[in-house]
Amino acid sequence: MSLLSGRNQLARAVLNPNPMDFCTKDLLTTTSERIITYLRDFNEDQKKAIETAYAMVKHSPSVAKICLIHGPPGTGKSKTIVGLLYRLLTENQRKGHSDENSNAKIKQNRVLVCAPSNAAVDELMKKIILEFKEKCKDKKNPLGNCGDINLVRLGPEKSINNEVLKFSLDSQVNHRMKKDLPSHVQEMHRRKEFLDHQLDELSRQRALCRGGREMQRQELDEKIAKVSKERQELASKIKEVQGRPQKTQSIIILESHVICCTLSTSGGLLLESAFRGQGGVPFSCVIVDEAGQSCEVETLTPLIHRCNKLILVGDPKQLPPTVISMKAQEYGYDQSMMARFYKLLEDSVEHSVVGRLPVLQLTVQYRMHPDICLFPSSYVYNRSLKTSRQTETSRCSSDWPFQPYLVFDVGDGSERRDNDSYVNVQEIKLVMEIIKLIKDKRRDVTFRNIGIITHYKAQKTMIQKDLDKEFDRKGPAEVDTVDGFQGRQKDCVIVTCVRANTVQGSIGFLASLQRLNVTITRAKYSLFILGHLRTLMENQHWNHLIQDAQKRGAIIKTCDRNYRHDAAKILKLKPVLQRSATHPPAVAPEASRPLGGLPSSRLDSELAKTSFTSLYHMPSDSKESAGTITAKDPERPLIQDRLRDPRLLRRLGLDPEAKGPCLRDPQPSSPQHPGATPPSGEPGFPGSPQDLGGAQQSAARGAALNNHKPQAHCEPPAAGTEVSASKRRCDWEGGLSSRRETRAFSEGDQEKWSPESHHPKRNPGWDKRGLEKEDGSSKRRRLL
Numbered sequence: 093m094s095l096l097s098g099r100n101q102l103a104r105a106v107l108n109p110n111p112m113d114f115c116t117k118d119l120l121t122t123t124s125e126r127i128i129t130y131l132r133d134f135n136e137d138q139k140k141a142i143e144t145a146y147a148m149v150k151h152s153p154s155v156a157k158i159c160l161i162h163g164p165p166g167t168g169k170s171k172t173i174v175g176l177l178y179r180l181l182t183e184n185q186r187k188g189h190s191d192e193n194s195n196a197k198i199k200q201n202r203v204l205v206c207a208p209s210n211a212a213v214d215e216l217m218k219k220i221i222l223e224f225k226e227k228c229k230d231k232k233n234p235l236g237n238c239g240d241i242n243l244v245r246l247g248p249e250k251s252i253n254n255e256v257l258k259f260s261l262d263s264q265v266n267h268r269m270k271k272d273l274p275s276h277v278q279e280m281h282r283r284k285e286f287l288d289h290q291l292d293e294l295s296r297q298r299a300l301c302r303g304g305r306e307m308q309r310q311e312l313d314e315k316i317a318k319v320s321k322e323r324q325e326l327a328s329k330i331k332e333v334q335g336r337p338q339k340t341q342s343i344i345i346l347e348s349h350v351i352c353c354t355l356s357t358s359g360g361l362l363l364e365s366a367f368r369g370q371g372g373v374p375f376s377c378v379i380v381d382e383a384g385q386s387c388e389v390e391t392l393t394p395l396i397h398r399c400n401k402l403i404l405v406g407d408p409k410q411l412p413p414t415v416i417s418m419k420a421q422e423y424g425y426d427q428s429m430m431a432r433f434y435k436l437l438e439d440s441v442e443h444s445v446v447g448r449l450p451v452l453q454l455t456v457q458y459r460m461h462p463d464i465c466l467f468p469s470s471y472v473y474n475r476s477l478k479t480s481r482q483t484e485t486s487r488c489s490s491d492w493p494f495q496p497y498l499v500f501d502v503g504d505g506s507e508r509r510d511n512d513s514y515v516n517v518q519e520i521k522l523v524m525e526i527i528k529l530i531k532d533k534r535r536d537v538t539f540r541n542i543g544i545i546t547h548y549k550a551q552k553t554m555i556q557k558d559l560d561k562e563f564d565r566k567g568p569a570e571v572d573t574v575d576g577f578q579g580r581q582k583d584c585v586i587v588t589c590v591r592a593n594t595v596q597g598s599i600g601f602l603a604s605l606q607r608l609n610v611t612i613t614r615a616k617y618s619l620f621i622l623g624h625l626r627t628l629m630e631n632q633h634w635n636h637l638i639q640d641a642q643k644r645g646a647i648i649k650t651c652d653r654n655y656r657h658d659a660a661k662i663l664k665l666k667p668v669l670q671r672s673a674t675h676p677p678a679v680a681p682e683a684s685r686p687l688g689g690l691p692s693s694r695l696d697s698e699l700a701k702t703s704f705t706s707l708y709h710m711p712s713d714s715k716e717s718a719g720t721i722t723a724k725d726p727e728r729p730l731i732q733d734r735l736r737d738p739r740l741l742r743r744l745g746l747d748p749e750a751k752g753p754c755l756r757d758p759q760p761s762s763p764q765h766p767g768a769t770p771p772s773g774e775p776g777f778p779g780s781p782q783d784l785g786g787a788q789q790s791a792a793r794g795a796a797l798n799n800h801k802p803q804a805h806c807e808p809p810a811a812g813t814e815v816s817a818s819k820r821r822c823d824w825e826g827g828l829s830s831r832r833e834t835r836a837f838s839e840g841d842q843e844k845w846s847p848e849s850h851h852p853k854r855n856p857g858w859d860k861r862g863l864e865k866e867d868g869s870s871k872r873r874r875l876l
């Protein structure tokens with residue numbers, strides 16, 4: 093800070109920030125046709141963030157300003173950064189002149205892009221490279237080393253991902269030094285390479301004849317010594333004639349438009365010496381990705397170069413920086429600069445210092461199935477996180493055969509200490525049953541598709557052992573702690589919470605809301621949470637999650653003897669579309685054919701016409717135009733698959749919201765989604781009737797129904813609201829006699845597809861036991 097105070101106008105804002113230091117959404121610029129066309133791939137929030145940050149950088153360069161871009165999971169933070177770079181770096185190409193000093197090739201319009209870890213820097217770089225190469229004007233004759241720009245990655249080569257290695261400073265220096273050398277020096281390099289190969293070969297032979305004749309060994313040793321000597325002499329000569337690489341390093345840095353490195357590397361001597369004597373400020377802005385995960389001192393580091401525009405992109409509601417020292421944590425060292433600013437600004441809004449939060453929010457997510465997004469959106473993000481329509485379509489209607497969201501109450505599980513860690517063998521058994529079932533149904537799944545998240549090392553090790561044993565070391569799932577999964581995603585995530593005890597409030601790592609948030613936002617299609625709910629409910633955040641799951645009928649209570657049977661509940665039900673009393677039967681009666689039955693091909697094509705228009709033609713006044721959230725979705729399923737999905741069918745006329753905005757509000761669309769444990773009297777899960785015969789069948793059904801402990805309806809309060817432990821226990825244990833009595837959704841909702849509509853009271857087609865009356869074709873339906 094003392095270095096900064098003399099150099100950087102941001103120093104005051106960092107120490108004593110006030111809302112005026114942050115840029116607001118009003119900073120918009122007039123944009124050219126070319127940029128408007130470019131921005132069509134971005135949603136409204138992303139466009140706003142790009143335009144505002146752009147205006148902040150371009151307008152009044154002498155004014156110190158900070159821009160916060162808050163992006164919950166999967167909302168396109170990296171995409172927004174790449175868009176901003178494109179916007180910042182391409183404007184003058186368009187005008188046919190350059191703001192660069194073309195003789196010196198020194199860039200005035202240069203951006204420093206940092207992140208706390210090498211992995212994060214490289215992930216972002218991959219996206220930058222893709223975008224700029226794709227958008228290069230003349231691909232055969234690009235202006236820079238990355239499309240029309242020059243890009244460089246600083247840092248030791250061993251910590252840089254192979255995919256971006258050729259942009260590293262070292263490899264660029266090597267390349268250039270060799271290229272610019274006189275021919276005799278190039279010849280020396282070639283000779284040195286030859287000697288390197290020779291040395292490798294001799295060393296190999298020497299290793300092979302270790303047990304051989306003494307004479308042969310001596311001969312080889314002598315040759316090795318001779319070649320090594322020549323190589324060494326040649327290396328010193330090369331150094332002498334070609335000079336030191338520092339000069340070339342500086343030239344490459346000065347010629348770059350984008351410099352990428354970790355926050356700590358940005359403070360090294362390399363940049364400092366490259367810019368020494370150049371005058372002016374070397375960067376038009378500093379962008380920090382994953383800013384919610386870097387501690388304050390790290391974030392200060394790149395500001396040493398005097399740049400007074402700082403753009404922090406991240407999500408303080410995900411994992412904070414990793415700080416091991418308890419003392420440091422006590423002093424707030426584990427709080428990121430972004431989190432501190434965010435809290436301060438929230439307070440300013442609360443105390444009416446400013447009217448609205450000067451933070452650019454990204455609110456449309458492209459990762460999770462809407463049912464997975466529901467709880468984090470309402471509890472962590474104040475209902476602001478929405479699912480893009482394209483993602484909803486793709487997630488809901490894919491041929492992925494598993495439920496999106498279930499919570500397993502492993503009531504007989506118990507935690508056991510294992511050195512500094514914990515294991516819960518019951519949960520491991522259930523994890524294995526689920527994995528086996530997934531692998532059985534989808535042979536193509538690999539560890540790339542499935543993630544198992546646990547907060548405990550001992551549990552991780554044990555699961556890995558079981559996976560290796562069961563699948564012969566080709567386990568179809570990656571097991572890791574939640575920290576290992578931050579910033580990543582999987583098709584299916586299984587969470588094993590481990591903690592199961594009788595001591596109140598003792599759930600260790602699990603207690604953090606940020607950790608919970610990251611845990612439940614990694615899955616694209618399916619999220620299965622396994623835990624001892626009574627223990628977890630002692631924590632307020634888990635309590636809300638469980639209450640929410642209970643309300644949605646997503647809880648499955650299980651115990652050892654039922655693991656295999658209950659694991660089968662992750663399979664999707666095949667929906668029956670019910671005729672709606674309130675909406676015309678646009679697709680019925682054919683569409684409400686027996687469960688799982690495909691509509692006829694004729695109907696398919698007719699439906700296809702309707703669905704295509706209603707699904708992909710956005711209203712012209714829609715905020716999200718068709719161009720904003722559209723097309724390029726490799727996951728887009730076959731029309732036939734889309735049409736099987738109840739949500740989509742609902743939109744074909746049964747859902748009045750279909751004509752509304754393109755984005756789905758995070759409100760529960762069906763309080764009990766198709767994967768839910770059915771309330772008493774409703775049909776069971778697939779498999780159960782077939783698996784069990786006669787008396788066994790009804791006993792099993794009875795058991796399954798008893799598993800469902802109903803609970804009072806309760807809106808999840810905002811995070812941080814205290815719920816008394818006794819009230820919670822009462823809600824959980826006492827419950828109410830029927831969940832249906834406590835439902836908080838309208839009759840209109842009941843007419844939409846949901847397992848509720850199978851209930852005998854609402855559907856005369858079902859008898860009192862929840863079984864469908866045997867009227868002709870319905871037998872098949874019952875079996876399904």
Ligand SMILES: Nc1ncnc2c1ncn2[C@@H]1O[C@H](COP(=O)(O)OP(=O)(O)OP(=O)(O)O)[C@@H](O)[C@H]1O
Nearest residue numbers: 133134135163165166167168169170171458579580
């Ligand atoms: N406007 C958009 N239209 C379509 N897809 C988008 C859009 N924005 C982002 N995506 C897609 O969403 C996914 C996530 O984007 P990105 O990696 O930029 O998000 P992120 O916020 O950085 O993710 P994370 O939470 O992992 O940090 C990517 O597959 C990206 O292509």
